[in-house]
Amino acid sequence: MTAAVEPYGGRGGSGGLADVIDSILDKGLVIDAFVRVSVVGIELVTIDARIVVASVDTYLQFAEAVNRLDLSSTEKKGLPQLLDDMAEGGAKSKTKGAIEGVGESLRESLQDTEKNEGD
Amino acid sequence: MISDTETAQDTVTYVYGIVPADVETEPNARGVGDPPSPVEIIRHGDIAALVSEISAARPFGRPEDLTAHARLLDAVAAVVPVLPLRFGSGMTNRDVVAVELLANNYDDFLAILRELEGMTQFVVTGRYVEEVILKEVLADSPQMSRLRERTRKLSENEGRDEKIVLGEGINKAIGLKRIADTGAMRDALEPLCAEITEREAAHELDAVNLACLGETGKRGAIRDAVEEFANRHEGRIELRLLGPMAPYDFVMAQEPQD
Numbered sequence: 001m002t003a004a005v006e007p008y009g010g011r012g013g014s015g016g017l018a019d020v021i022d023s024i025l026d027k028g029l030v031i032d033a034f035v036r037v038s039v040v041g042i043e044l045v046t047i048d049a050r051i052v053v054a055s056v057d058t059y060l061q062f063a064e065a066v067n068r069l070d071l072s073s074t075e076k077k078g079l080p081q082l083l084d085d086m087a088e089g090g091a092k093s094k095t096k097g098a099i100e101g102v103g104e105s106l107r108e109s110l111q112d113t114e115k116n117e118g119d
Numbered sequence: 120m121i122s123d124t125e126t127a128q129d130t131v132t133y134v135y136g137i138v139p140a141d142v143e144t145e146p147n148a149r150g151v152g153d154p155p156s157p158v159e160i161i162r163h164g165d166i167a168a169l170v171s172e173i174s175a176a177r178p179f180g181r182p183e184d185l186t187a188h189a190r191l192l193d194a195v196a197a198v199v200p201v202l203p204l205r206f207g208s209g210m211t212n213r214d215v216v217a218v219e220l221l222a223n224n225y226d227d228f229l230a231i232l233r234e235l236e237g238m239t240q241f242v243v244t245g246r247y248v249e250e251v252i253l254k255e256v257l258a259d260s261p262q263m264s265r266l267r268e269r270t271r272k273l274s275e276n277e278g279r280d281e282k283i284v285l286g287e288g289i290n291k292a293i294g295l296k297r298i299a300d301t302g303a304m305r306d307a308l309e310p311l312c313a314e315i316t317e318r319e320a321a322h323e324l325d326a327v328n329l330a331c332l333g334e335t336g337k338r339g340a341i342r343d344a345v346e347e348f349a350n351r352h353e354g355r356i357e358l359r360l361l362g363p364m365a366p367y368d369f370v371m372a373q374e375p376q377d
Contacts, residue, residue, distance in 0.1 A: 013193030014242075015361045017182050020189045022321055023242065027367040028205035031134065034227075035219045040131045040209040044180040058323050059286025060279075066253045066263075066289060067271035 128175055131209040132216050135169040136192050136365065137202040137228050142167060150191060151184040153177065158191060161213055163221035166228050169195070170216060179207065192365035197335070200235035202228060203365040231370070238313060239335045240369065241362035243304060243345055245327035247293065251355050252324070256292040263288050290323060300326045300356065307344045311337050316368050326356045330368035338363060 014020045032039055133151055140162045149155035156171035169191065173179070188206050195201045210216050221228070257264045266285040270278050297320065304327045305315055312331040320328055333341055342360055349358040 013197075013362070014189040014364045015359070017186060019242070019244075019361055020185050022318070023364065023367045024185060024189050024203070024206040026205075027370075028136075028203040028208075028365075029370045030205050031208040031210070031220070034224045035210065035215070038211045038215040038219055040175070040211055042131060042133075042179050042207045042209045044207045045178045056283060058290060059283045062253075062286035062289040062323070063270060063282035065249060066257065066267050066285065069250060069253055069257070069267075071254065071257065 128211065130172045130212075131175045132211065132213050133171045133173045134204050134208045134210060134216060134220065135171070135188060136195070136204050137221070137232065138167050138169060138195060139199055139232055140165050140167045142169075142195065142199055144169070148191060149187060151179070151187045153181065153183070155183075155187060161216050161221065163217050164225060164229075166221055166225065166232065168216050168221055170213070173209070189364070193363070196239050196365040197363045200232045200238065201365050202231055202235070202370055203367050235366060235369075237334055237336070238332050238366065239338075239363035240366040241312075241331050241333060241338070241341055241360060242318075242364065242368075243308070243327055243329045243331070243358065243360055245300065245304070245325070245349075245352075245356040245358040246322065247296070247324045247326045247356055248354060249324055252293060252296065253289065255296070255355075256289050260288070260292060263292070293323065297326055300352070301329065304345075304348055305329060307348055308341065311340050311344060314369055318368070326352075327358065332366055332369045335363060 014023045133156075135150070135158070138160075142160065144158045144160060148158040150158045150171035150173075152171060152173040156173055159170050159172075161168045161170055185206065192201055192203045196203075210220065257267060263285065266281065266288070270282050270285055273282075301317060305317070308315055308329065308331050312333040314332040316330050318328040318330055331341070345358060345360045349356070352358070
């Protein structure tokens with residue numbers, strides 16, 4: 001695996017949807033600071049999809065992940081290979097799921113525009 | 120002159136950002152809305168606003184709207200300075216954009232655009248590889264290793280408190296690594312950028328989340344710096360460099376005070 005730096009070609013700009021959310025949802029110049037009367041309050045149906053850092057759930061997930069680890073280099077050998085595979089697969093799919101989850105939850109919220117920020 | 124009618128109107132003038140007046144949009148530039156609205160330019164003196172007329176009734180903020188907003192501003196930012204407005208900024212009509220937004224704030228906007236001349240934003244994000252970083256934390260901390268030894272033999276429902284202590288310790292240890300790695304990446308970028316801001320971590324495994332404002336001409340050097348850092352942390356941090364993009368992270372401080 002070479003360095004995972006995205007080339008300038010390709011998608012360029014702000015990247016995928018999750019990156020766009022991070023860049024434009026709560027950043028950029030706030031128009032109300034310059035114009036008061038004629039600003040239209042556009043009701044946004046998007047949600048702030050960022051994951052809350054450092055909750056009890058996060059801690060329990062970390063505990064679970066660390067307990068799944070195969071530390072064959074630092075502890076006695078002979079752990080079943082299956083466990084190793086599971087730990088690796090689990091870790092990978094977890095990360096991927098979290099990234100995709102951003103777009104997912106956004107889309108879900110859009111399907112139900114009545115629903116305001118749930119949490 | 121307009122406030123009385125603003126609840127009754129059918130369309131809203133959506134504003135993407137402020138640019139120099141000599142900007143031209145491509146005729147097929149696609150904006151926000153469904154179907155995508157054409158992108159128009161409202162000029163005043165040397166500055167202009169990029170706008171689209173959108174329906175006031177439709178729900179706004181679909182993923183397509185977000186990406187259309189970003190894509191337009193990023194394409195412009197690659198060529199000319201741009202002052203991006205926050206996603207979802209709308210005004211009652213084109214005339215008030217010209218007068219209240221552009222004319223009334225002319226000097227401020229012109230000054231900011233001049234400051235941004237030749238500059239563009241890049242974002243560097245890095246995510247720890249979970250398994251690798253967890254092993255690193257255990258190797259660093261005999262206390263965490265002991266806690267792990269105790270809790271891993273327990274069933275799912277047992278030892279919740281101890282597991283929370285373990286997870287909290289890991290989270291804290293990763294937080295310290297994040298500070299160190301972010302600092303190192305920042306040091307490498309500092310000589311190449313006019314300004315750098317640290318974004319809040321968006322994920323518990325975030326290693327680096329930096330936005331930097333740099334001269335467009337330095338992009339090769341910025342990429343080299345990120346690549347060198349990525350190579351040094353290969354297998355440990357997955358790094359990405361985004362940009363050039365509009366300077367979303369560097370215009371907020373420019374708001375005038377009341």
